[in-house]
Amino acid sequence: MRILIVEDEPKMASYLRKGLMEASFAVDISNDGNDGLFLALHEDYDLIVLDVMLPGLDGFEILKRLREKKRTPVLLLTARDAVEDKVAGLESGADDYLAKPFVYSEFLARIRAVLRRPTQSVDTVLRVGDMEIDLARRRVHRGSVRIDLTAQEFTLLKLLAERKGEVVTRAIVTSHVWDMNFDSDTNVVEVAVRRLRAKIDNPFEKKLLHTVRGMGYVMEDRP
Structure with a gap:
């Protein structure tokens, strides 16, 4: 399965990529909102890990534009743990929400849980x-x-x-x-x-x- 990580912190992105590859996922990384949106729209991913605070476009705007075209599952990552941010993310079409800092085992468990869900609104x-x-x-x-x-x-x-x-x-x-x-x-x-x-x-x-x-x-x- 292919996962896209859109995360502007290089150390965090590298850490997550290493763990996911060890779990047998293929992983691409983008450190910029505009580049992340381009990849999300023009490549096929099984899941997108999307940070909210990004240069270029923020995660909420990327999610909004992505949902106009595709239903790729999205796990939002952010340092902000406010309830209103969680609500905004989920109502914008995110499939799950994880606040930083987090334990990697929970991150991986949430990814696997999202991937197990039936895909919505997909033509057979x-x-x-x-x-x-x-x-x-x-x-x-x-x-x-x-x-x-x-x-x-x-x-x-x-x-x-x-x-x-x-x-x-x-x-x-x-x-x-x-x-x-x-x-x-x-x-x-x-x-x-x-x-x-x-x-x-x-x-x-x-x-x-x-x-x-x-x-x-x-x-x-x-x-």
Whole structure:
């Protein structure tokens, strides 16, 4: 699972990252509010650890803007323990709230508790044009035609469909489909996209998976 830590205290961020990595999480760090919001909106994380007092944008503003686009679980961290701050955070869409200083074992327990909760307001069926992707059953149809995909192909299709209308870069594909970074000279992404396209597009007149030259790929129903 991937976690983003938005925390402007380098020692605190490093301490939390080390502990989470030892607990088998993949962790990214941002020390600035604007950068943290960009990562939160443009990358896929299972949970965001968000400090309230940040340079650029504060945690409440980041949370507000994030909730306009995504439902990624958020654990707020702050040195402020006032009741009104807790209420403001929770009402803004935070999933939990932890005041500093805290014991790491409680921090980890709260993260695991948030991750165990059912995800709210998440569609179990994605649609792009005449294509329907049933996430629960892992089935794909275009019209009445069922399309059989490998596990890797399904993961790639899900990533592209969830970002319908957005350009998805090769770097994003490699980090989400294979959970690693490939050498830029390899063509593994192109091969994977070509195989997926052969199944979901080539047999059909209307094409849904498009290449944006020099940038990446976009899934959309174009006129």
